[in-house]
Amino acid sequence: MKANGSTKKRGWAGVLTLLGSTLSNQTGAAVASLGFPLIGPVGVVAVRQFVAAALLLPIVRPRLRSFTRHQWWPVLLLALVFATMNLSLYSAVERIGLGLAVTLEFLGPLAVALFSSRKVGTAVAGLFAGAGVVIIAWPEPSTDYLGIGLALVAACSWASYILLNRSIGHRIPGIEGTAAATGVSALLFVPVGIILFLNYPPSFFAIACAATAGVMASAVPYVADLIALRHISTHVFGLLMSVNPVFAAVIGMLMLGQVFGATEWLGTMLIVCANVSVLLLGGPDKDDPAPAQASTGIRIRA
Template structure:
């Protein structure tokens, strides 16, 4: 989350002072970033295993509960001290947080994990490209657009609703980033993120009750949903906080580019969601656009 980007310098200095070789820190950072991405996508795939029983809505409800417990424990927001000026972006962030997860999981249910995550990834990529005035980034935007056209090309089996849900998730992720910047400036530490997660979770108990009544959950389905919350919310958040203490934000953003590839591989292994050559080409174009844009930025 953006809040973590505000204070890595101090902790990086402490890591350097500890005498740990820079190369060792770099490899440790790469390992933790890979582990975070793999955990995130594996959690999403495991959550999808519960779709036949709980549906995407039920899985997202459980994930929101887990995320709220983790972020409230880490952020420890002092809710009574929040002003109206601080509350409105928190409430918007809470709405975006829930909508983002629901649209993503609904897209995963319809078009598969790899394609859904690739479309969602367009959100942060669009923000990065729009904020830049370099000609190279204009080329990256064209490359990413070509990838999307390939992914969404008309076919008899094309699920446009699923594609649309993936794009909704992308818009939500972009909004999530922008709102997190506002919250990070107005509320110290990770209190804002914790408050937003808590508020978002409050909207899901009625949903959980309706799902449980309509489709009585099995122990296996609940376990999968909880695992999705832990692996896709708790683990990545905590690991990323630690990683950003020793890894530059630019490197972190560059490594994030592999998430669509990880999602496609995990979706194939766990869910049996194989992709054809054109789909891999589209994913590769989006990943390459983001990687090229970040790798050529001046630090």
């Protein structure tokens, strides 16, 4: 009985840790958007990348000199994916709001899960997700198609991240490859940051917003995810990750005044239900690391 009670307590600790991680992640993204009017999404992403690399590299300490050419090429591709994900997602947040951008971005891991699954039932989940996208993108005078397109680019980038991480995981131990890609991605933004900041000197507030986002949306969730995965299974982890769009919508409303209409809520809930359904129906095959990789990915980049 004591063992069962202890297991339940650890399970609840893992759940609460992950929910706190999700709250920190989306709050960090909301704080980042406050810097958009001053340095734009590019400037915010540049600072975020610098902060994420500065925090992650000392923790992981990847042995870069030991990497072979066979190991380096997927790391470099992942670095490009990181840069694309960050820039497209934050640009989408600026145009269509935090909630919708995060919701559409979740189509990336969902697509990987759908294509990885051999179960017919998951096709229904795909229809739910497709219906959600149609509802969100239904033509209206205020529909921002560029913003929706940018969010879908972020979704494709997230899917690419999952697949590349699968390849890197077979070539480089632990998360050294992911950490190395984060560092390379930060280097890619150095010339961009120099040009941008020379032409538009950033204020302390803008830098503070971007740096805070780097901590809240990278460092805190990264550590919290590792702790949570010690207490809950990757299956439960993936299910709980599906609340990210809902958290993003609520935080966007409370912090940024981005109010969802009925159609946006309906589309969001359909996509969330699609993610949950894939996992409940069995989702990816047992050897598919999509849920855990997807969660780690969003922590590092957004």
